[in-house]
Amino acid sequence: MQLARSKADELGLPCEDFWLFDARVVALLRFDGATRCPASTSSPTLWRCFGTREAAWHHSVPYDELGG
Structure with a gap:
């Protein structure tokens, strides 16, 4: 699974x-x-990373569906 950087930016996910x-x-x-x-x-750092991971996973797509 992966998430295009453009979609991550649209969602406001950090670039870390x-x-x-x-x-x-x-x-x-x-x-x-x-x-x-x-x-x-x-705890704040862990929760930020958990939230980022969950949002990224929720919006990610299989590699072959992402396109190029």
């Missing part, structure tokens, strides 16, 4: 990449010349 681990830790992927992955257990 992250990984959720065990619903307790989120690693925020930062690509600023030196890739960094600061981990957070902050």
